[in-house]
Amino acid sequence: MIKFNGYIPFEQFRTLSENKTTIVSEGEITELTRILSPLVGVQFSLLSLPKEILLGFEPSQIGTIVGSLMDACIPQLASIPTTTPLPHLGLHKHEGILGEREGYPDYLHDSGYRLELKLLYVDNAKIEMKKPPTPREPSARLTQKVTFKNVIPNKDLLLVIAYSLEENKLMKECYSPTIKSIALFPIYDCILARDLRMYRDGGGWFGHMETPTVLSKIGKNKSRADAPLDYTMYGRKESEGKDFNEDTNFGKLKRIPYEPLQKFLTEHRM
Numbered sequence: 001m002i003k004f005n006g007y008i009p010f011e012q013f014r015t016l017s018e019n020k021t022t023i024v025s026e027g028e029i030t031e032l033t034r035i036l037s038p039l040v041g042v043q044f045s046l047l048s049l050p051k052e053i054l055l056g057f058e059p060s061q062i063g064t065i066v067g068s069l070m071d072a073c074i075p076q077l078a079s080i081p082t083t084t085p086l087p088h089l090g091l092h093k094h095e096g097i098l099g100e101r102e103g104y105p106d107y108l109h110d111s112g113y114r115l116e117l118k119l120l121y122v123d124n125a126k127i128e129m130k131k132p133p134t135p136r137e138p139s140a141r142l143t144q145k146v147t148f149k150n151v152i153p154n155k156d157l158l159l160v161i162a163y164s165l166e167e168n169k170l171m172k173e174c175y176s177p178t179i180k181s182i183a184l185f186p187i188y189d190c191i192l193a194r195d196l197r198m199y200r201d202g203g204g205w206f207g208h209m210e211t212p213t214v215l216s217k218i219g220k221n222k223s224r225a226d227a228p229l230d231y232t233m234y235g236r237k238e239s240e241g242k243d244f245n246e247d248t249n250f251g252k253l254k255r256i257p258y259e260p261l262q263k264f265l266t267e268h269r270m
Helices: 010-017 026-039 059-079 187-200 217-224 259-267
Strands: 091-093 107-109 114-121 156-167 174-186 204-206 211-215 244-246
Touching: 010 187, 010 204, 026 156, 026 174, 059 091, 059 114, 059 156, 059 174, 156 187, 156 259, 174 187, 174 259, 187 204, 187 211, 211 217
Parallel strands: 114 156
Antiparallel strands: 091 107, 107 114, 156 174, 204 211, 211 244
16 A cells, blocks of 8 residues: 555646647658658567577467667667678667666657657567467557656657568578567657546546556545545555556557557557
């Protein structure tokens, strides 16, 4: 159980979210997508996995490995040997404004735009891999570290890269992460849709946009009965008996009801 000094009511949240001036325009997004389009088709030969080894991996495990690799390599692709020579795309690793290992945002572009990278694993039906006992939801997410406190609406974009394991062009029977498609979305619109969904479903922010919550089973029952909810604290587990619990699935891309993002995910069978 976590004692707390304030739940942000919806009206207060709406006020906090309405500091928007302008967001990145469709024309700007189209131009930056064109600049970054050489990424499509890039194969990361630095990671080449023999076909036999993949039999012991689940896709989620591959995602963990590839995520760190791509994050570090993408700004350096012009100097890393690849099957297709690439120009410098103007991306640089951002120092991060949160002072943590996984700061926000990931990249700074020469044009001044700031990009947050998220990867989508696309299954290659030709590869036999270890299957989890139950379907697993892709883990890519816009976490609670990305809020209206640190997003710059007319500078910040979500860079979503869809990739799959494809046979390495230089090594037979080995597979390497290969970029299939990229897309850019205004982060302001994405987190607005994310947070509105949280409030629509009965949850909300605690603290200064620090902890996202959902209604617990007890809270849902109270809500159905029109009984007053306790907004003074939240829990982490159902067993704590609080009306609100921390949302452990917060920000998963598949759950953000922003239509352009969902269209891109659907195109890649997510």
